[in-house]
Amino acid sequence: MVASRNSKPPELRIPEAVAVVLATAEVSPAQSLCVALSGGVDSTVLLHALACLRGALRFELSAAHVHHGLSPNADAWLEFCRQQCALLDIPLHVFHVEVARDHPGGLEAAAREARHAALAQLRCDWLALGHQLDDQAETLLFRLLRGTGVRGAGAMAPVERGWPGRLRPLLGLWRSDIVAYAEAFGLAWVEDESNEDPRFSRNLIRHQVMPSITRAFPGAVPALARASENFREADGLLGELAAIDRAGCGGHPMGLAPLLALSDERLRNLLRWQVREMGLEAPARVRLVEAVRQLREAAGRPLYLKLGGVACCAYRGRVWLEPEMGDDAPDTVQPWQGEAELAWNGGVVRFEPVRGAGLSRAALTAAGELALCARWAGLSLRPGPGRPPRTFKNLCQEAGIPTWLRPRLPVLRVDGRAAWIAEIGVAAELLCGSGEEGVLPVWRR
Structure with missing residues (x-):
């Protein structure tokens, strides 16, 4: 929700706004929150506001800093974050990442991907991010210029459920309010010099495009943020329609x-x-x-x-x-020596112990060669007692297996003959008897 400017000072307004987002997310006592702490003013203020609220709301609070190594000041920023967390008695997780210099999306995209991959390793209930109202407007404009759809135009939500969930408690607040809060409490923060570099698309939008827009349309920032809310609502309705259509x-x-x-x-x-x-x-x-x-x-x-x-x-x-499957069908032969599972074509074949079903364990134990492989010329299998052997092609047609999947089906070969074919079944001559110990292969692709 876009916050309107009111008469309350930022040192009161910001904790209230943060508490509202936590209540919306139903953050409960003993749940863990981790702030993505860059050292900039937004994440520094968020960390401070949450530290002030943790006593009353009784959640666990920590912070995480991603060290990209792209700036000569990166080590100093890390030390700053350590000091801030020590002052507030908050544990800090540090991730050192390598950023690809040859990323097709450029250095900005590479750094973002590395940061997201690092933060994905956190074990917490909620990851708290310092995005605010100006960020939301800039994100929407950036995505629209790239031709985004309804989902992308929804930009960022204050609460995103998942594991971990994502919280953006400052999303309805202006950047100027956040700076005023930091100044009111005497908070220090770091300035990333790359945020001024117009070669990066977001900086160009922030420092050149948005000022021009807001001069012509003073209410542009909250209007764009409201538009994002409308797009998110529309995306939710499209999802409901899709669920109805799939059921139909x-x-x-x-x-x-x-x-x-x-x-x-x-x-x-x-x-x-x-x-x-x-x-x-x-x-x-x-x-x-x-x-x-x-x-x-x-x-x-x-x-x-x-x-x-x-x-x-x-x-x-x-x-x-x-x-999507790879272009090449598997051509390996994997000996099976009783393992619980074998890897196959991006998935696994599990050999589950059963009784009175599947392949006879006694027959498998007595066999000389046991191997998992793909189909071969002349492959056939007798699908049931009293039935004649059927060719691999006929078996697939009867089972409704599409042509593109057939070369990738795993086959359990026992002494040169097919004992089991995925999606089809086991050979009649190796069927497990009633009450007998058996093995049931299951392909999970």
Whole structure:
């Protein structure tokens, strides 16, 4: 929420605003908060305000500093953070990181990725960040200039749940209020000289673009922050719509016919939402447009379309998303000597002990060669007692296994013959008898 300027002095207004965000997040006693402490005025003020509140709210408080090594002053900033934490009796976690100088997104993006990777190692309930109102306006403008969608235009939220959750207690406050708070309490802070370098996009926006905008539109900063709130609300509604559409298409996997009955816009929204539900970055719009086009033109034919980290799959009237597979099928042969699991094509094959099901443990113990491998020429398997052997192709067709997955299926070979094929089952001659100890291979891809 965007805070309005009122008559209360910053030394009262800021603790109140921080407490409101903590209450919204339902931060409870004994939960752990860690402040991402750069030493700048924002994170320094946040650390001080939280230190003042911890006695009453009884949360655990710590700080984390990421040492990028990009500035000749980096060691001095670390020492400053150590001193501030010592004064407030707050433990400090320090991360030394290497920043890639050849990052395709530039040094700014490389430093941000290294910082996020370091902070992801923290074991806390909440990571508290010092972003404020001016940061929010600059972030929205920066993302809009890069052609962001509704999710990106939502910029930053004061509370993001997860592990750890993220808190931005200063997000509704002006930068000038934060500086006034620091001055009121006599707080020192460090100034990163790179924040003045106009070669970095965000600095250009902060020092040149935003001042020009605010001269023409004095209310631009809070207006942009309100716009971010509206975009976040719209993104939440689009997520609810996607969940409704997925349920209407049959869940997972989805039915092709009801999926294609959706408009292109709803179909793209559904695919984008599902990718995010998988914990991955949403594909670029052009890729989603192409995915929808190919789904409509495939007319029920098999489809495996890479979207970048995830693939859109269609087979026999079903559509689903799955992590993208490599271009090469596995060609290794892995001897199995009774291990609980073996790695296979980015996943694992687990050998689970069972009784009265799966492969006969006695038969496996008596065998000479046990190995996990891919299909081979002439591969066949008898899927059940009294049934004739079936070729690998026929077995896959009967099981509804799409063509692109077949070369990657793990096969347990026992003395030169297929004993088990993932997604299909075990050979009849090696089936475990009733009450007998067995082994059930399970492929988790």
